[in-house]
Amino acid sequence: MPAIRFPHVQFFGRTWREYEQIWNLRLDDLHGKRVLDCPCGPASFVSEARRRGIDIVGCDPLFALPLAQLRARGEADIAETMRLIRTQNPMLAGNDPESYASEKRKALDELLNDFALHGPSGTKCDGRYVNAALPTLPFADHSFDVVLSAHFLFTYAAVEDGGMMATREFDLDFHLRAMTELARVAREIRLYPCYGVDPAHPMRHPYADPVLHHLQSMGMNARYERSTYDQGVPEWNFSIVASR
Numbered sequence: 001m002p003a004i005r006f007p008h009v010q011f012f013g014r015t016w017r018e019y020e021q022i023w024n025l026r027l028d029d030l031h032g033k034r035v036l037d038c039p040c041g042p043a044s045f046v047s048e049a050r051r052r053g054i055d056i057v058g059c060d061p062l063f064a065l066p067l068a069q070l071r072a073r074g075e076a077d078i079a080e081t082m083r084l085i086r087t088q089n090p091m092l093a094g095n096d097p098e099s100y101a102s103e104k105r106k107a108l109d110e111l112l113n114d115f116a117l118h119g120p121s122g123t124k125c126d127g128r129y130v131n132a133a134l135p136t137l138p139f140a141d142h143s144f145d146v147v148l149s150a151h152f153l154f155t156y157a158a159v160e161d162g163g164m165m166a167t168r169e170f171d172l173d174f175h176l177r178a179m180t181e182l183a184r185v186a187r188e189i190r191l192y193p194c195y196g197v198d199p200a201h202p203m204r205h206p207y208a209d210p211v212l213h214h215l216q217s218m219g220m221n222a223r224y225e226r227s228t229y230d231q232g233v234p235e236w237n238f239s240i241v242a243s244r
Ligand SMILES: C[S@@+](CC[C@H](N)C(=O)[O-])C[C@H]1O[C@@H](n2cnc3c(N)ncnc32)[C@H](O)[C@@H]1O
Pocket: 009, 010, 011, 012, 013, 014, 038, 039, 040, 041, 042, 043, 060, 061, 062, 132, 133, 134, 135, 149, 150, 151, 152
């Protein structure tokens, strides 16, 4: 089966419930912490967390776009990702691709409703959505207790390096620079997933050990932790957690 090969990073996001499974935590565990979701994409975690009184910021380079373009991009990317998953790699959507896709549309709708109100052009703009791209973030040193980073790092390495990108834009050097930046802005870093995306060959992502060692070389306690987000391949269910 040919690998999924994206020309650009997909604006494709999870619900807050999926985030809880990914990070093996309950949203309420984050009370009292300052949290960064990087990249946030169209995940609904920031919206739900803010509703629960959690101090969280979501950043993404696509937050530079106006709302209508963000919606069009999100809808197009869900359709394209689901088309590719169905035709090339159905396991990525678990046992029920329809409900998988509908969860992604729910997350996009929630993000867009919240972004309309609280994003940079919203009437209640409060800085919760920030236009920013790794490896250079516009945040002060150690301004967050924890940064959550899902489905960008590792996932969008080149296909030949265990990811889904047609290009080598996000190579190992990019990943190491991104780690240095995340370690500058946050005391704890959580990364998911850290597997190669081909379910026929489940394996730890080739960048995962170098990233872990880089975090350790910066004095962080970095380790693999089990995730409870079930995508049908047990070898996939690990995150990297690094803390000071
Ligand atoms: C698949 S989404 C992940 C969203 C969310 N974290 C999740 O797990 O559902 C990947 C996101 O990475 C963003 N992205 C692309 N280039 C980036 C960069 N250089 N730094 C940070 N985010 C980037 C894209 O705009 C996209 O929204």
